[in-house]
Amino acid sequence: MSIWKLTEEAAELNLMRWSARLTGAPWRAAPTIPPGDPVTVPAPRDPSATPGLLDPRDIQDLYDLRDVLARLPAPVAVTYGPQHQLGYANRAYRELFGERANGLPACEALPELAALGVLPLLDQVIRSRRPRSVKARCILGLSGNRYYNISCVPLGGGEEKASPARTSQPKASLEQRPAPVGVLVFAAEVTDQVQAASRVREAEHRQRAAAVTLQRSLLPQKLEQPADLRVAATYQPGGADAAVGGDWYDVIGLGGGRTALVIGDVMGRGLRAAAVMGQLRTAVRAYARLDLPPHEVMTLLDGLAMEIDANQIATCTYAVWDPAPGTLLYASAGHLPLLLRCPDGTVLRGEEQNGPPLGTGGGTHHSHTLRLLPGTTGVLYTDGLVERRDEDIDQGLDLLARTLGGAIGDPEIVCARLLRAMGVTSEHDDDVAVLAFHVPPAASPEPLLDSTEAEV
The missing domain is CATH 3.60.40.10 (PPM-type phosphatase domain)
Incomplete structure (x- = not known):
């Protein structure tokens, strides 16, 4: 069959579909299938072919934590030890602040955290065993001011692992748990939200100034x-x-x-x-x-x-x-x-x-x-x-x-x-x-x- 014949049949089929949607358009009978042409009918779905649920204990075999952190678009850094030595900084963190040397204390390896006032939070996380965060911290000189919400989360020792023999016993209090061995620092950019809020405040200030001017002029x-x-x-x-x-x-x-x-x-x-x-x-x-x-x-x-x-x-x-x-x-x-x-x-x-x-x-x-x-x-x-x-x-x-x-x-x-x-x-x-x-x-x-x- 020539390509022109196929084009004509396709055009005729499209015309039939559109004419069926028009008000007052005459209905046309569906084309009949020749007796010799095969007709394919989808087979019923086999329930046994559905894969079973994965055991949560095998999740570590599927995902590598370092690979997951490397793929995150948000800056992430991991510190360890009492001096908060840098153990890992993902690609987004290095692109934002530059290359960082692992093993150095945070005050040397992560000077940007000191400028943002985040270093004291690392000590608070270790002492309190609880996450800490700061909002809308400004980072200067990066294609204009950029704002981040920064969270610090304890890693290791903050939560006890329950054994089967101790599942019936109450969880240990926060003070009784081992101290965290590290801190995960996570930054989420909120520049758009901060700028939008700033524009709203500026508009409110302008409106208030106009109202005060009008009010005083009428007195x-x-x-x-x-x-x-x-x-x-x-x-x-x-x-x-x-x-x-x-x-x-x-x-x-x-x-x-x-x-x-x-x-x-x-x-x-x-x-x-x-x-x-x-x-x-x-x-x-x-x-x-x-x-x-x-x-x-x-x-x-x-x-x-x-x-x-x-x-x-x-x-x-x-x-x-x-x-x-x-x-x-x-x-x-x-x-x-x-x-x-x-x-x-x-x-x-x-x-x-x-x-x-x-x-x-x-x-x-x-x-x-x-x-x-x-x-x-x-x-x-x-x-x-x-x-x-x-x-x-x-x-x-x-x-x-x-x-x-x-x-x-x-x-x-x-x-x-x-x-x-x-x-x-x-x-x-x-x-x-x-x-x-x-x-x-x-x-x-x-x-x-x-x-x-x-x-x-």
Whole structure:
């Protein structure tokens, strides 16, 4: 049969296979086998032909340990004796570090182990009879930095060989076993993992730096200073391992000599929280110009927060200081209580009913009025100042109240002292915003506290 005939038959067979897969293709009958052509049928498998299992005791006859170690792509070295003399280094080890002389102590034959801080591990393995390891040790100058996890495993004497006569007896304790006669040093390269982790950390640092920059740019660069009220504020971002949140503060001058004081905290971290914070702060400044009572401002902010992000909530306190009657009218949307230090050092905590946080919808907010004596100092703050993972928040509030009771001086001094006393540093696990205000002393004192309430 010619090669052209074979090619045509093969093409026809392929066409039949593909046409059978096409929708609507007509089925073609299978070709018939001529009567004289032989048909081959596979014979049944003979179970007796299956090879039996190998006795584990014969494994040493199949594999040579030195040959196995030589074929490993990872660097391997074997030491022996109290000075850890080099007994063997496989091909991968020699290719990585160069040729090594057997029989010399490790401090001479394996200087790279000293540079990697592995030599002390060899002594620990011999003494403890247990493996030791170090992670991500860097080897310099080998086509760039390369990182290895290095394990040291005891060899010989670390495990007793059980004889048939002693199988029923308990194993000897670790201290009773013979000391190992050598150590196997095994290195596994983890350069890719270390570099990937480094890239992730760098990306996180860049994202955090962008969030901090955005956060600070959205905060007021300079606070308004009313003639009849001294004000100071501070913002401390969380440490390197803490994502930046959405804390903010603001001071807004209103008509009639009044001043609005604002503190807020958007739940969540990162760029999203900072962006939501910026929108809420801008909205507060716009609503403040409408000369609305604080509880109505909270209601408007609640609706806006739901429009911005239905899954993002925030807490906020909005207060208006009116110097003519000496009153502070404020409303709180789920925020921490206002603290006031009276001229005599007594610290009062706002215990009035709070409204729900912003973004929850359908809640009722209230306005409360406090009449302040001249010389009173007040503090608005976010939860990062008083909240700790291992403590109840009431403990933080009590500590803040005690600290405020002894904090004397201008609002800038009060802010700095509160941060220091509450343990807020550059490595704090949450960002913190504090707004302090002080009513200057006056000649005619008035009653300190006269609480009234206006409801929506």
